[in-house]
Amino acid sequence: MEPCYLSAAAAAARIRDRTLTSEALVRSCLERIEARDPEVRAWSYVDSRHAIAQARELDKRPAEGPLHGLPFGVKDVIDTLDMPTGQNSPHYVNHRPSKDAACVAVVRESGALILGKTDTVEFAAGGRKALTRNPHKLAHTPGGSSSGSGAAVADFMVPLAFGTQTGGSHIRPASFNGIYALKPTWGAVSREGAKMLSAYCDTIGWYGRCVADLALVAQAFRLRDLAAQQPVNVRALRVAMCRTPYWHKAEPAAQQALAAAAERLERAGARIHDLELPAAFDGLNDAQRTLMLGEGGTAFLPELLAHGERLHQEFRDMVENRQAISAPMMVAAYDLAAECARSFDALFGEIDVVVAPAAPGEAPQGLHTTGEWVFNAMFTIMHVPCLAIPCIRGPQGLPVGIQLAGPRFSDARLLAIGAAVAPVIDADGR
Secondary structure, three states: OOHHHOOHHHHHHHHHOOOOOHHHHHHHHHHHHHHHHHHHOOEEEEOHHHHHHHHHHHHOOOOOOOOOOOEEEEEOOEOOOOOOOOOOOHHHOOOOOOOOOHHHHHHHHOOOEEEEEEOOOHHHOOOOOOOOOEOOEOOEOOOOOOHHHHHHHHOOOOOEEEEEEOOOOOHHHHHHHOOEEEEOOOOOOOOOOEOOOOOOOOEEEEEEOOHHHHHHHHHHOOOOOOOOOOOOOHHHOEEEEEOOOOHHHOOHHHHHHHHHHHHHHHHOOOEEEEEOOOHHHHHHHHHHHHHHHHHHHHHHHHHHHHHHHHOOHHHHHHHOOOOOOOHHHHHHHHHHHHHHHHHHHHHHHOOOEEEEEOOOOOOOEOOOOOOOOOOOHHHHHOOOOEEEEEEEEOOOOOEEEEEEEOOOOOHHHHHHHHHHHHHHHOOOOO
C-alpha cells in the first residue's frame, strides 16, 4: 500500500516504530497531489521542496508528539508563517502572515508538518466559491466552506486537515466526501489567527479517515478528560435518534442514512429511541443566521473600509446591515442559543449520545453551491461537539453521513463513543 492511503493513526504508529519515514509519507502524498489535484483542485498552495525538507528534519528527531511526522492540510483562512494565507480573496493574494495561527502552532509543536493550504469559500463566509470538486464525482460540490480540506483528505492527498464551521462548513463536507470530522466544543480550540466571521459561532475542527485519526489531533489540543475515557460498549449505549426540527429538508438519502444508522446500532445491541426536541429549538437556525450576519457586519467592517466597492457584495451587505438585523434580534438570538444549550445538555442524564443527519443528502451537482447547512447550524450555535461518520451511499453513488452530538465539553466522551459505534455505522468502511 502506498503510504498516502494510510490513516493518520496507522501512519503515526509506523513512524514511531521506524517502519515508515515522514519523508516517504510526504513524498507519497505529493505524488497523489500531482496525479489528482489537476482534477480535484483541493489545494491553493503546496511547496513540495519545503514539505520534503520539513519531513527530513522530523525524521532526524525522536517521535515525541502525537502527530510526529504527519502531514497536515490547513484551510486557507488560517494563518501560516511559512505559506501565504490567501482567503480565496483577490485582496489577499500572496498575503504573508507574521506568525502561525494558534491551531497551526499546536500541531507543529506536536510533530506535524504543514503540507499546504487548502482551497475555501472566500473568507470562509461567502463571495467566491472554491475551485475544488468532489473527488467521488467531479461534477459535484465537495461542500464548503472547508471545500479543499474535505476533498484532500477524502482523496488520500493528506491524512489530516483543518476545517472551520460557522454554520455547517466542517461537518457537511465530511458527509459529502465520506470522511470523519470532529467539530469540537466552541472554545476548546483557540481561534487566534483564523479569519473571523462570527465570534459566537466560528469553530476550528479537523478531518481524518477514522475516529482514531480525530483522537490523535484531540491529544495534541489536550481536549478535556481524554485520559479518563474507558472503551465504550455499544450494547450499553442509550442512543437518541434526532430528526431535528428541520426533517422536512431531509432528502431520501439523508432519511435512509439515519434509518440505517439506527438499524445497525440496534442490531449491535444499543438501546435506540427517537428524540423530539422542545419547540424552542425550532428557532435555532434562524438565530444562527441572525448572529452570523450580525457579527459578520462587525467582522467585515475593516475590509469594507479598506476595499470599498471592490469587496464582494455579500460582505458589504453584512456591514451595511441589508438584512435589518436589530439589537433586540441579536439579544434574542443569544438568549435562545443559551436556553437551548442548557436544555440540550440536560438531556444527557437519560441518553449517552444524539445521532442526527449531517447533511440534507448527497452532494449537489455543480460548483455554484456548497450545499445547505440546515442540519448543522443548530448544533453550532449551541456550541456542542459533533463527530461526523460516513454511513451509506446515495442513489448517485455519493457518500451520505450522520453526526453524533454530545453536551458541551464532552468531546473526549464523544470520541470514545465514536470509536465504538463507527465500525457499526460505517459498515462498508471507505
